[in-house]
Amino acid sequence: MTPPPETGALPVASPSPSAALLPFASRAQLSALVELTKPSITTLVMVTMVSGALAASVPIRTAHLALAMFGTACVVGAANAFNMWMERDSDAFMTRTRRRPLPTGRLSPEMVVGFGTLLAVVGLTLLATSVSSLSALLGWVALCSYVLAYTPLKRVTTWSLHVGAVPGAVPPLMGWAAVTGSLSREAFALFAILFVWQLPHFLAIASFRAPEYERAGLKVMPNVNGAAATERAIIFYSVLLGVVAVAPWALGMAGLGYGLTALVCSAIFLGLALQGRRTLPGNRWARRLFFASMPYLVVVFAAFVASRV
Numbered sequence: 001m002t003p004p005p006e007t008g009a010l011p012v013a014s015p016s017p018s019a020a021l022l023p024f025a026s027r028a029q030l031s032a033l034v035e036l037t038k039p040s041i042t043t044l045v046m047v048t049m050v051s052g053a054l055a056a057s058v059p060i061r062t063a064h065l066a067l068a069m070f071g072t073a074c075v076v077g078a079a080n081a082f083n084m085w086m087e088r089d090s091d092a093f094m095t096r097t098r099r100r101p102l103p104t105g106r107l108s109p110e111m112v113v114g115f116g117t118l119l120a121v122v123g124l125t126l127l128a129t130s131v132s133s134l135s136a137l138l139g140w141v142a143l144c145s146y147v148l149a150y151t152p153l154k155r156v157t158t159w160s161l162h163v164g165a166v167p168g169a170v171p172p173l174m175g176w177a178a179v180t181g182s183l184s185r186e187a188f189a190l191f192a193i194l195f196v197w198q199l200p201h202f203l204a205i206a207s208f209r210a211p212e213y214e215r216a217g218l219k220v221m222p223n224v225n226g227a228a229a230t231e232r233a234i235i236f237y238s239v240l241l242g243v244v245a246v247a248p249w250a251l252g253m254a255g256l257g258y259g260l261t262a263l264v265c266s267a268i269f270l271g272l273a274l275q276g277r278r279t280l281p282g283n284r285w286a287r288r289l290f291f292a293s294m295p296y297l298v299v300v301f302a303a304f305v306a307s308r309v
Helices: 017-021 027-036 039-055 062-086 108-131 133-153 160-169 171-179 185-208 208-216 229-251 256-279 281-309
Strands: none
Touching: 017 133, 027 062, 027 108, 039 062, 039 171, 039 185, 039 281, 062 108, 062 133, 062 171, 108 171, 133 160, 133 171, 160 171, 160 185, 171 185, 185 208, 185 229, 185 281, 229 256, 229 281, 256 281
16 A cells, blocks of 8 residues: 555665564664554553542552553553554554554654564563453453454444444453452443543544545545434433533442532533634534543543542
8 A cells, every 4th residue: 555645755764684673773663663553542552541439449559550561551552553553554554644654654663663573572571470461451452352353343344333432441441450350330330431532532532533444445424424424323322421421420439529520510511612612613523522532531530530539
């Protein structure tokens, strides 16, 4: 697959055999390896993972939580590295991804696979031996479903979004399992919120980046089902998100403060979706909703943790 002319010519650096054997041979390669882990996404995942640990309301040893965080970060980094390896061709067609390490030739595919494997082995082994076997199992399920199901399905069906939302919602379960060795309905409440939150969040991204996904050959709802159907889906999932977010309070898992916070945040989010759809151009509406989804998740998760600690 050859990138279209509009992506521009990018400098390609052919990695040497010695570089393939020594991944940390240069500062530039080290920086590229860090980039493989998608640090911004990994940071958000770690916030949700720690939220799950804190919400368990059990005594937590700092060293134990640190090990759990490091192991989880390694697993997430491995999933992201494998994802970049599998999508190295389509990444060259998208503005936001065409300067990643593989499309630019800063790293070889072999190095990326090796680095991802190393992270997976280190992360899962650490979780299994030093944290809890359940957290390691959840990490393994998240890694496999993200790499072996979600990533290839992106080229086949728009339902890949729902498949990918499963591993995306696992980190709070890993955090809970890391400090308790088990799971409970409160942990699955966090899972449900994060699962549903991803649907309007990523549909908004797909809406304002639809042409890029089209060039890359990835199936997203705006290109397959149209803008109107996507907007209706976003509003439906925004309503569902409010229901799922308020449910922990309604079921007695969190206090009134959390319930009011979740209700207000969900009402604002839904209001932005409904009002902006009628008054803003499609791309501006989708961008605004995307940026609004980030603080929504942080505030709701923080309120849940605060009500439990």
